[in-house]
Structure formats: C-alpha cells, structure tokens
Amino acid sequence: MANPEMDRANELPNEQEVVRRAAAGDKDAFGVLYRAYAPRIYAVVYGLLMNRDEALDVTQVAFLRAWRALPRFQLGRPVFPWLYAIARNRSFSRMASNKASSQAVELQERHGSASDGHDRMVELRHDLGSAMAKLSLEQREIIVFRHFQSLSYKEIALVIGCPVGTVMSRLHNTRKALRVLMMDWEDDT
Amino acid sequence: MRCHEVGELLSALLDGELSSSEEQDLLRHVQVCPVCSQEFRDLQRLEDMMSKVCLPDLPDAAWEEHWSCLYNKLERRIGYLFAGIGITLLLIYGFFELLHMWFLNPAVSLLLKMSIGILGVGLIILCISTSREKLLSRRYDRYKELVR
Numbered sequence A: 001m002a003n004p005e006m007d008r009a010n011e012l013p014n015e016q017e018v019v020r021r022a023a024a025g026d027k028d029a030f031g032v033l034y035r036a037y038a039p040r041i042y043a044v045v046y047g048l049l050m051n052r053d054e055a056l057d058v059t060q061v062a063f064l065r066a067w068r069a070l071p072r073f074q075l076g077r078p079v080f081p082w083l084y085a086i087a088r089n090r091s092f093s094r095m096a097s098n099k100a101s102s103q104a105v106e107l108q109e110r111h112g113s114a115s116d117g118h119d120r121m122v123e124l125r126h127d128l129g130s131a132m133a134k135l136s137l138e139q140r141e142i143i144v145f146r147h148f149q150s151l152s153y154k155e156i157a158l159v160i161g162c163p164v165g166t167v168m169s170r171l172h173n174t175r176k177a178l179r180v181l182m183m184d185w186e187d188d189t
Numbered sequence B: 001m002r003c004h005e006v007g008e009l010l011s012a013l014l015d016g017e018l019s020s021s022e023e024q025d026l027l028r029h030v031q032v033c034p035v036c037s038q039e040f041r042d043l044q045r046l047e048d049m050m051s052k053v054c055l056p057d058l059p060d061a062a063w064e065e066h067w068s069c070l071y072n073k074l075e076r077r078i079g080y081l082f083a084g085i086g087i088t089l090l091l092i093y094g095f096f097e098l099l100h101m102w103f104l105n106p107a108v109s110l111l112l113k114m115s116i117g118i119l120g121v122g123l124i125i126l127c128i129s130t131s132r133e134k135l136l137s138r139r140y141d142r143y144k145e146l147v148r
C-alpha cells in the first residue's frame, strides 16, 4: 500500500502470495490470477484487435505463456503490466499479420450514463466505434486504458512501458484525432 | 502562460493530472483565451461522449468455461512433458540395445549394418536441421514481437 497510485494496476490484494504459489506450479493459484486479470486483458485486447474471437484467443495464449514464464517472474513486481505486455506483443504481431480486421469497435452503453434516447445512443456507439477503428493501435490502446479502464497517466506509463510525458502527449494527440473524426457528430449536438 | 505552452496540458487538466499550481496557471490562461477555452470545451464534449459508452464484456459463466479450457491445456502440457521424457528415454535405451545386439554381433552382415547405419545418420541430420530451422524462426518471431 506504499503507493496508492499503483493500486488499480495491481488489484489483487494478496497478489504476490498468489503469484508465488502459481510460480511453484499451483494451478488453482494461477486460476485466481486468471479470474482477476483475464477480463481486463481481454477488454484491452478487444479494443486493439476489434474482434471478440481473436481477443479471447490472444488472452488465452497470453496466459499459457505466462504460466510457462511464471517461474522466472521477478516477485514484488505488479502482475498486470507483465501479463499485459505478453498480450500486447501477441496483439501487435497478430494485427501486423492480419489486415482483414473489423471496421469498428463494438461499444456498449455504459450503465448509469445519462441517456440521450435509444436511437441517439445507437448512433453514438456506432460512430465512436467506427472512429476508434480508424486510430492506430497505440492510439486505441491509450484510449482504452484512459477511458474504459480509468487508469491514471502513471499507471498507463507503467502498463505500456513508456514515460508519463509520452502518455500525456499520445493521449492528447489521440483525442484531437478522435475529435476530428467525430466532427459531424459534434456539429449536430 | 502562452497558447503554445497549453497543448497537451488541457488533456491533463481534464484528467485531473495537474498539480494545483499548474492547474491555476492553466485556468488563468484558458479563462481569458478564446482559442484555448474553445479547445478545452471540445475536449470536454469528447469526454462526455466517451463516458456514455464502454467496451463489451463477457459473462462470468463464459470466463469459468474459458478457465476450465485453459486448465485442461495446462494439465495436458505436463502430460506432454512426461510423455516426451519417456519417449526420449526409450529411444536412448533402444539405441544402446540395437548397438549391443546388432552392430556388435558378427553374425549380422556388414552390408545390412552399413545400410542401417547410413539411414540412421540421415535421419539424425534431418532431425537436427528441422529443429534448428524451427528454433531460428521462433527466435525471429520473438524478436519481431519485442519491437514496440
């Protein structure tokens, strides 16, 4: 708890103990890690690849690799950034080899958000999803972490392995790009 | 503060990532500069849109199903490992048996020994060559994945 900034990137309360057991070959402990982090890894990978089946496959492959690499994992480090780095590498190489990906990110209405009416919401989900698909992988990644996982700049920097300044400028540039892509939408509000 | 210094700080302001003194400096400028205040409003509008949507999730039951699938794969890996060790040991044993019973046996003709020997050498070369190729392509793959 020395660094509360890192808590969301490091959500499991007794994470290090669970990792130690998993590294020693305890599959149930590995299951605890899987249940804690697989949905988050999947969500980000889906945001990158825009394809549910591919995202699930990459998530599973990443966890298989993690299981193999766990005995070499440096205890004391947070697990999510490490797991995500494995999934990220898979996603980037898959995206490079597979150009025929989807044309839009499938978005859902967030529970509890102020509703604009059904048709308007469907339109917003569609337009934002298509706009996101036009961004680069790095841009989609940073949007997903900031907007859909609510990570701080420090946490994003830790997870994607770059300086905080890079996070700030990449996020700002991405928002500017999205704003341009959503220009028509903004005009008719 | 000048306009050209504002840029990405507007995003940081929106995300609550500035210190209170940085925030005050920036707000002082934004309040009097129409260009930067318009830019900030645009960012807020985008933030507002983004806050209404989220990424699709899977139900808990689906995660349980995927975990059991993964669990089976992990278990099978151990099976493959043991089977691999067993097969290797058997092959080594067989090799020495063959050497003992066959190659050192003067009753077996030299021609047969030679043909079997040459076949063995050929198979070993093929084995080494294919595994080296696999290893190299894997290393290349890893290198490619490391590029950010």
Ligand SMILES: [Zn+2]
Pocket: B002, B003, B004, B006, B029, B033, B034, B035, B036, B037
């Ligand atoms: Zn200005």
